Amino acid sequence: MKRIVLLTDFSETARNAAVYGIQMFQEKKAEFYLFHAFDVEFSGSPYIMQVKDEMAEESQKGLKKELSILHRQFPNVRIHLISRYGSLIEVLRMEMSEAGLMPDMVILGCRGESALENFLLGSNAFDVIRHINMPLIVVPRTCSYRKPKKLVFATDLKTIDDNIALPLFELVRYLNAELMFVNVLEDEYINRLEAEETIAGYFPDVKLSFHFIDDSDICKGICSFAGDNGADMVVMIRYNYSFFERVFHPSITKKMVLQPEFPMIILHGLPKN
Template sequence: MKTILIPTDFSENAMHAIDYALQLYKCEQTVFYFVHAYADEVYGFLKNSADTSISERTTNIEIRVKELLNDLISTKEEKVHNPKHTYKAIASFESLVDAVNDTVNLFNIDLIIMGTKGKTANKSITFGSHTVQVFKYVKCPVLAIPETYTYQHPKKILFPTDYNLPYKRRELKLLDTLCQEFKSDVHCLHISDFEDLSMRQIDNKKFLEDALPNAYLSFEQTAVQNRVTAIMNTIDEKAIDLLVMTNSRHSFLEDMLYRSTIDEIGLKIHLPFLVLQNLSR
C-alpha cells in the first residue's frame, strides 16, 4: 500500500495536484494524507491585530481548517469514488516544512505530491517559495505538479544524471513502480564533456539499471554547454511527461535550489517534476 502526502492551502493549484495524484494512483491501494499547516495564518494575523488572543485565534483557525479538510475529503469521496483510496486529514499548527517532515516520519510517507504554487505565488514564476522549501528541507521524494498541466500517464520520463553518487534503492523502487504501472520509457541523460565513465560511475549506472527492471531504459550523453538548455531541449525532443532529478550534495539540482529560486536560473518546466532526495536520512 502506498502512502501519499499532499499539502494543501485549498488553492486551485493545490486542488489540481490532488486530482493528479488521484489519477496517478487510480489503480493502487493508497492512503492520501491531506495536510494543511496554519501557523503562518495565526502569527500573520496577530501582527495586524491586538484584539484577538493567540489561543483564541489558533482555535478558530483550527476549527475552520478541519472543516475545510473534511469538506475536501467528502467532495473527493463523492466525485471520485475509488474503493482503493483512503483519505486522512491533518491540520497542523506548524510551518509547512515542519508539518510535512513530521507527517513523513510519523506515517512513513512514500511520496509528497504538491502544486508548484500556492494562493500568493507570483504568476510569473514556476515554483513558489513553499515548493522550493519542501524540495530543499524535506527528506522524502517530492512530485510537483504545475497548475496548467493536463494529466497524462508518465510514459516518457527524463532522468538527467552524472552517475557520480550512489542512488537510494527505496526511491528508485518508487520510480520503478511507476514504470511498471505505465510501461514507461526512462531516458537517462548524462550531461558531461567526457564520454568515458569512471569505475564509480559505471557501478552507479549498473545499479540504476538493476534497480529499474520494469523501465524501458535508454542512455544518452550530451556536452555540458548549458545544463538547463540540454534538459529543456530533451523534454521537447522526446515529448517528456515527467522530469526526474536527484537532490544530492553538490549536485546540479542542489546548486539550483540554494540560489534563491529555481526560476532565477531559468529552469521553466511545465510538466510534473519529481525530486528524489539522495540526502542523509
C-alpha cells in the same frame, strides 16, 4: 498499501496537484491523506489560543470542502483528512517520524508557469524539497494528468543508491513507463559503460536508455531534451547539491525556464562522505 500525502492550502493549484496524484495512484489502491498545516505568526499575542482555535476550525472546514470537491470526481477513493498546527516543514517532519504517518509519496502543487520557474522564484514547494527527505511529486499549476509513459531522469550518473532507486523502480514498474537517463556533459570524466551497468542493476525489466547532451545551460538542456522526446515527467535527485543547484541557480533567466510544463519527481539520496 501505499500512503500518499496530498498537501493543500485550499488553492486551485493545490487541488490540481491533488487530482493529479489521485489519478496517478488510484489504481494502486493507495490511501490518500489530504494534509493542511496552519500556523500563527504572532505567537506572543495574548489572544493566541483564540486565534489558534479559529484557525483550526477554518482548517477543518477547508479540508471538508476540498474532500467534497474531490469525492465528486473520485467517489470511491478513500481520503483521510489531516489538520496540523505548526509550520509546514515542522509538521511534515513529525508525520515522517516513527509515530507519524510515514508517507510513501508527498504530492504538492507549484504556482509558477513551470515547476522550474517556481523553484527559481522561491516557494513552499522549494522549502519542502530542501527539508523533507521523502519522495516528492511537484505538479505545475496548469498541468493535467495523463498517464506517464516516459520519464526523464536528469542525473550525473554517479549518485544512484538504494534510497533513490527503490521508490523510482516501484513507480516506473507501476506505470509501465520508460526511464530515460540524461546527463549534461561536464568536464569531469565519467566511465559511461560502467555507470550504465551499475544503474541498470537497480532497474531490472525496465526499459532504459542513456543520453548525453552538451549544453552550457543545464536547465535548458534538460527541458529541451524532455520536450523533444515526449517526456511526461522529469526526475531529479536532491542530495546532488552541485548538480541540483546548478539547475535551479537564480542566475538562470526567466525565458530559459518557460518550457513545456513537466511534473517533477524529486528523490532524496543518503548523504555520502
